[in-house]
Amino acid sequence: MTVRDVRGRREDVPICGPWSRLRAANLRGVSDLVAGAAALARRHVNTANLANRWLHVKAVAQRAEEVAGTVEPADRCLLVAAAWLHDIGYAPDLVETGMHSLDGARYLRRLGYPLRLAALVAHHSGARFEAIERGLTRAIVEFPDEGGLVAEALATADLTTGPRGQRMTFEARMAEILGRYPEDSTVHQAMRRARPALAAYVQRTIERLSADQS
Numbered sequence: 001m002t003v004r005d006v007r008g009r010r011e012d013v014p015i016c017g018p019w020s021r022l023r024a025a026n027l028r029g030v031s032d033l034v035a036g037a038a039a040l041a042r043r044h045v046n047t048a049n050l051a052n053r054w055l056h057v058k059a060v061a062q063r064a065e066e067v068a069g070t071v072e073p074a075d076r077c078l079l080v081a082a083a084w085l086h087d088i089g090y091a092p093d094l095v096e097t098g099m100h101s102l103d104g105a106r107y108l109r110r111l112g113y114p115l116r117l118a119a120l121v122a123h124h125s126g127a128r129f130e131a132i133e134r135g136l137t138r139a140i141v142e143f144p145d146e147g148g149l150v151a152e153a154l155a156t157a158d159l160t161t162g163p164r165g166q167r168m169t170f171e172a173r174m175a176e177i178l179g180r181y182p183e184d185s186t187v188h189q190a191m192r193r194a195r196p197a198l199a200a201y202v203q204r205t206i207e208r209l210s211a212d213q214s
């Protein structure tokens, strides 16, 4: 699939795999949701200051397609769309609270994206732990935390993909994040507390993937 940014530049990005065809029969526009998510992410994240972040986002979307068999067929395009958009809140023009998952979710809500998609972004990869560290627990509950298969698959895609899009084990990714942020920072503290829950999400998703492929 080719997407364009506001300047009309084109870039080939992975589409929503064969599942967009599955959904086409009974839910019009699902593949457009993914295409729109990819284009919106590109517009905000493919900038000079966020070049590595864009590499990461593209790879997370690809990884989400790879693990999409672990969620219900009806949720597969939602998962891929959320992967495209999960880090959009890092865009400087969207910063509001400084917590990228919440800022991104609020932006998506303003644009009229489905609440479920915005909520997956708000809570991705254990964001509730960061909300506690930042004193934003009352803000993040604007978005329901659905947990379950899609949230765990999204966390797996994010946490097995490195900051420049390289494939990483969960353990290496956690070490990379903890090493990148100072020990007394909110992100470091939050990820340290989130680690057992996130490890379980990834483990369960990998087990589901193995079962799906056997």
Ligand SMILES: [Fe+2]
Residues within 6 Å of the ligand: 056, 060, 086, 087, 158
């Ligand atoms: Fe990410």
